[in-house]
Every structure is written in structure tokens, then in C-alpha cells.
Amino acid sequence: MKIDSARLASHLKSGLRPLYVVCGDAPLLLIESADAIRAKASKEGYAEREVFTCEQGFDWNSIIESALSPSLFCPKKVVDLRIPSGKVGTDGAAALQRYVENLQPDVVTLIALPKLDRASRNSKWFGALEKAGVLVEADTVPRSELPSWISARLSAQGQKAGKATLEFLSDRVEGNLLAAHQEIQKLGLLFPEGDLDHEEVRRAVLDVARYDIFQLGEAMMQANSLRFLRILEGLKGEGTAELLVLWQIAEEIRATLRVGSALKSGVSQGQALKDAKIWGSRQQAVIRASGRIGIDRLGEMLKNAAKIDRMIKGLCPGDVWDELRELGLDFAATGRNG
Structure with a gap:
């Protein structure tokens, strides 16, 4: 199952799945998606969490052993695997395919990946992850979608901006969602709920666009x-x-x-x-x-x-x-x- 990070909150309302793969090139959305899954797991009683970071020499058997070894005090756990490079090697590919063949009912597995190249996305190990779990895509918001993205975030904090203001904000933060998030939070602190004044927003917002x-x-x-x-x-x-x-x-x-x-x-x-x-x-x-x-x-x-x-x-x-x-x-x- 594949969903966009914007749909994750709605998806989690229907309950947790055993496996989540968060993948993309937008750090803010990666962080928020992983946090949302962990928060849902905690609320559902998954009180224990083991974190693994895949680096050179990583022991792939460790995640399998973790999933198969429930705690005496808390049978429900989260296995949190981070693969910063997106590269798993031959051993990792085989281990991940074995892992998803035997997902445990009291374990939620969260795997975090960067944006993968075409070859990795077409690999057997990634295909196995996507088939067995929920793939949450956390990619940079295109410029054409930024106004609606910003509008939704403002709405969540009780604020509303007109079209010109949303376009202005989009121009200033294009390519930098972390900065966009900070600016939106700043507007929430500076101004009351309700309609935002365009000129006041212009004076308050820094030019934080980071172009690539x-x-x-x-x-x-x-x-x-x-x-x-x-x-x-x-x-x-x-x-x-x-x-x-x-x-x-x-x-x-x-x-x-x-x-x-x-x-x-x-x-x-x-x-x-x-x-x-x-x-x-x-x-x-x-x-x-x-x-x-x-x-x-x-x-x-x-x-x-x-x-x-x-x-x-x-x-x-x-x-x-x-x-x-x-x-x-x-x-x-x-x-x-x-």
C-alpha cells in the first residue's frame, strides 16, 4: 500500500499496520511521518522501542532477533530501523526479505529511507517492503502545490490567508519545507487566529528560499x-x-x-x-x-x-x-x- 505523507494522519485513524516504510527527500515530512507513526504506536500500547541505524558492518540479524524477542514487561514493541544511505547491500536485501515474510503481530516495524534511485525502487528487497507494508512517500512539495500545503498548515493553527499571501509565502520558502514550517509557526505566534493581513505577513516573513x-x-x-x-x-x-x-x-x-x-x-x-x-x-x-x-x-x-x-x-x-x-x-x- 502506498500513501502520500499528507494522508498518513487519516490512515492512522483506522489503526496500525505491522510495517511502515517512510521514504523521500523532504526532511520535515520524513520526521513528521515517523513521529506520527511512533506516537500512534505509543498510544496503542507499544511502549518499548528499539532503534537500529544501518551503517557499515551492520548486523542484519539484530533486527530479526529484536522482533522475535518480546520484552517480559511489555510484549508490544516498535522496531525502528534507519537506513540513511538507502543502500542495504546483498546481506541486507536478503535479511529484509526474510524479515517481512515473518512479521510479528505485536511488533510495529518502522523503516526510514531517503529518496531512492530507480534501481533501488525496482529492487526485490524494496518491492518486498512495499508489498508487505505501508509505503509513506515524503517528497518535497512541488511549487504548484505549495500554496495549498501552506494553507492547510495555517488552517491547523486557526489561521487563513488569501491567494496573494499564499503565493508570496510560497515564493519565499520554495525548496525549503523546514523553513516553511518555521515561518508558519512564527505566524501562529505573532498573529491571532483568523484572517492574516497580507502586508503584516510580508513584514514578518524572512526570505528563506533555498534554490537548487x-x-x-x-x-x-x-x-x-x-x-x-x-x-x-x-x-x-x-x-x-x-x-x-x-x-x-x-x-x-x-x-x-x-x-x-x-x-x-x-x-x-x-x-x-x-x-x-x-x-x-x-x-x-x-x-x-x-x-x-x-x-x-x-x-x-x-x-x-x-x-x-x-x-x-x-x-x-x-x-x-x-x-x-x-x-x-x-x-x-x-x-x-x-
Whole structure:
């Protein structure tokens, strides 16, 4: 069974399952999800908890022995296994598969993992965990969903914000849910329950956005020029290497060119995406971009990227950040309706 972390509270109202796997790239949601499961277990009488952290040389038999060895004073326990690297090795893979084949009725097992790569998610050990238990996905909230996420959190503390305020808050905390959580809590301390005043919120909230390079490419693919500019300025202010920014912009152009060229030659959409190694939610964005930007135009953009590369290396004059801005905006705006 697979659920989003936002649905965990509702799920727990129906009772506990023997196995929970919390997995994702959002530290706040990972912490909150694990805390919610432990709190539910405690309320249900699982008073004992053993914590294991998988590190080099970890003894996988220890978790099996723990599950099979109930306490004399408290038969119900929580086995709390943390795997920070997401790597379990051959022994760990075999041990986890054996473990889930013999889940104990008086033991709740909680396994915490980071966001896993494609190979790990397709592995037999992960498949066994997902089949036997509840997979709680705790991934970063996309920018498009941040306003509703913030609104729900404000509502939980008796506050309400208008659309403009929610968009403002989303812009400030994008990519940093821990900071978003802190800002929401701060609003709860500063202002009474009820409607929040937009200007008061603006004055109270710090600019805590922490941009990452992949969000820049996402904004380009979405043809969102304003978001692209905001993230680019954030990366510049944080001292991000110019070459890294150029690599991300050029990678989006190359991916779109590969897919667009394949589609033009008659390759099916699915095969074009597979050949270009484009997966998941990024697929539709690339397809849309290849539909609005011609192959010749994409080729010109790559030539501009090569020129910026020479600028970074000091081989030709120019303002690198200005050129990066123009290149990204060219991609975001070309062929866009309106």
C-alpha cells in the first residue's frame, strides 16, 4: 500500500499496520511521518522501542532477533530501523526479505529511507517492503502545490490567508519545507487566529528560499519566466558556480533537442523519451517543450551555451550571468502562448 505523507494522519485513524516504510527527500515530512507513526504506536500500547541505524558492518540479524524477542514487561514493541544511505547491500536485501515474510503481530516495524534511485525502487528487497507494508512517500512539495500545503498548515493553527499571501509565502520558502514550517509557526505566534493581513505577513516573513539547480530547469520546462528569473537570482546570490548553472540550462536544451529530433524522424513518443533517458513527471514537460521550440532554434541555443562556456573559461568577453539569464528566458519564452 502506498500513501502520500499528507494522508498518513487519516490512515492512522483506522489503526496500525505491522510495517511502515517512510521514504523521500523532504526532511520535515520524513520526521513528521515517523513521529506520527511512533506516537500512534505509543498510544496503542507499544511502549518499548528499539532503534537500529544501518551503517557499515551492520548486523542484519539484530533486527530479526529484536522482533522475535518480546520484552517480559511489555510484549508490544516498535522496531525502528534507519537506513540513511538507502543502500542495504546483498546481506541486507536478503535479511529484509526474510524479515517481512515473518512479521510479528505485536511488533510495529518502522523503516526510514531517503529518496531512492530507480534501481533501488525496482529492487526485490524494496518491492518486498512495499508489498508487505505501508509505503509513506515524503517528497518535497512541488511549487504548484505549495500554496495549498501552506494553507492547510495555517488552517491547523486557526489561521487563513488569501491567494496573494499564499503565493508570496510560497515564493519565499520554495525548496525549503523546514523553513516553511518555521515561518508558519512564527505566524501562529505573532498573529491571532483568523484572517492574516497580507502586508503584516510580508513584514514578518524572512526570505528563506533555498534554490537548487534542478528547480531552474523545471522553471524553464514549465515556460515560467518569472520563476526562472527568481531562481537564477537566488542561485547567483548563494554563490552557485556559473558552470553548474550553465550545465543545467544546457541539459534541458539538449534533452528537448534529443526528443524533438526523434519525434520528427518518426520515433514514437515513448521510445523517444526512453532513448533520451527521461523519466517520471519530467516526460510531459519535455514533450511540451519539444512541441513549442523548433529543432533549429534549439540548435542555436546550444551554440549560445557554448559561447557562455568560453566566457566562463575566460576565452571571450561578456557578462556570464546576463548571458545565462538571456539563454534561459529564450528557452522559457519561445513558442509560449501569450
